[in-house]
Each structure stands twice: as C-alpha cells, then as structure tokens.
Amino acid sequence: MSADATTVPAPAGDTHADEHHGATDGLFVKTAIILAIITAIEVAWSYLPWSDWGDGTAMVLIEVGGLIIMMGVKFVIVASVFMHLRFDSKVLTRVFYAGLALAIAVYVGTLATFEFFTGGHSWN
C-alpha cells in the first residue's frame, strides 16, 4: 500500500513536492531579517520613557498594545512562512488559529477566575 502510494500522482494543487512549497532560501533570509528588525523595535519600545510622557491608561495601552501588536505580527510571519501555512491548504490555517484562539480563551478565562485583570491577586 505504502509502496503504491508513492507512485500515485499528487493531486492538483498539492505543491508539497515543490521546493519547500515554492518558498526560496532568499525568502527565509528576508523574513528572518524582518523578524530581527521587529524584535529590535520591540526591545527599544519597551525602553521608551512612557511614564514621562503622561500618566493613565492611555500610555499603558499604547505601550502594551504596541508590544502585543508586534508580537502578533511576528507570530503570524513565523507561522505563515517558516511553518509554511501560507503555502498550504487554508483549512490548516483555520485549524491552527482556531486552536490558538481556544488556548487564548482558556488562558484569559483562567486569569479572570483569579481576578488577574481586576487586581484581586497578589504576586507577593
């Protein structure tokens, strides 16, 4: 069965046999450089004197929101290029991100039960 399976032509649209789903070494290098740049911006962002520029939730939202956005961009880039979801069937992308959404929901729900977001917890 397995021996026969290797001789069966790949179905239309199956680009698995192509060189890494059509991706090239150049794409990987360019992607890695982009990720390194985003990481550098993230680190620099975290060192900015946000508290000197104003108090309140606005600055916190900008600082944390910016970091979360950059984190999300990096996550999507790695999943799309290096885990080659971009080159695979869309159903795999849906399954991957559905699992991620479920994990985040469980995590946020768990934190909420510990009153993490309302300050009811103590780290000390």
Next chain:
Amino acid sequence: MLSPHTVDSAVAARDRFATGSVETVSGPRIVIMCFDRLDRDLAAAHAAIQRGDHRALRTWLAATALMGGIFISGQVYEFKEFLNAGYGFTHSPAWSAFFGLTGFHGVHVTLGIIMLLSCILLSLSGRIRQDNAESVEIVGLYWHFVDVVWIIIFTVVYLIK
C-alpha cells in the same frame, strides 16, 4: 557574549521581579533572543534536502543546533544568576510563572536540538533522502512551533511591564 551591561540588565530584571512585577528586560535573554531568531535556517535545511543537497542540509541543521545551544546556554546562565541571588521557583507566584514558562520552553528547545543532531546523524548514515524529506519538515514544524511560543513568552514575560 555576556558583557557587564547584560549582567547589569539581568540584575535589574531580577530586582524588578523581586518587587513582585513580572516586568523585566534581561540582557542575556535579549542576546539569546537574537540567536533564537537566527534558528530560522531550519526551513532552509528542509529546502536543501528537497533539492537533494545533503551538505547544505547538514550545514543548516548544525547551524540551527548551534544557535539553539547558545540560546540554552544563555538560559542556564540566567537561571544560575537568579538562583544564586535567592530567587527560585517557590519565591513568589511571579517567579514560579517565570521559571515554569521559560523552563518548559528550554526543555522543548533542548529536545529540538537532540532532534536536529539526530537528523544530522541520520543524514550521514544515508537514511534521510530526498524522497523522505518529510522527516526534516516534521522536525522543522516542531522547532518553529517552539519558536512561536517563545515569541509570546519573550513579549509577555520580558517586555510588558
């Protein structure tokens, strides 16, 4: 690799942890984060075996394993620094979270390095061929999944105040 500045950053991070905040930017971890970003060459390793280029495959695998090893070395250094300063797993919930998250990630990276080295040995013995390149791809998927987990850990644990 670890300059006085990075050590100072680690100490500052340790002090911030001691105050109960999970905010920290650790110099050594930024250094190893940079190396972690370079481990993307594993995708190139898979592309190489699909071309039938075994030398390139082994080069990329070895480079990736090396970067992973440097990452783990930095993590061991960081853990040692914190433990020597008296901040262990049971010091506070924040430290438990820190050691739990980063420790489990480190274990997974270590397992990944073992997989990479195994692939090199399999390649040398001729058991990884162009027609079964999926084995390298599977290791790559594992490696990059551990990588995306680190992207989250790095931001949440080290950067967000």
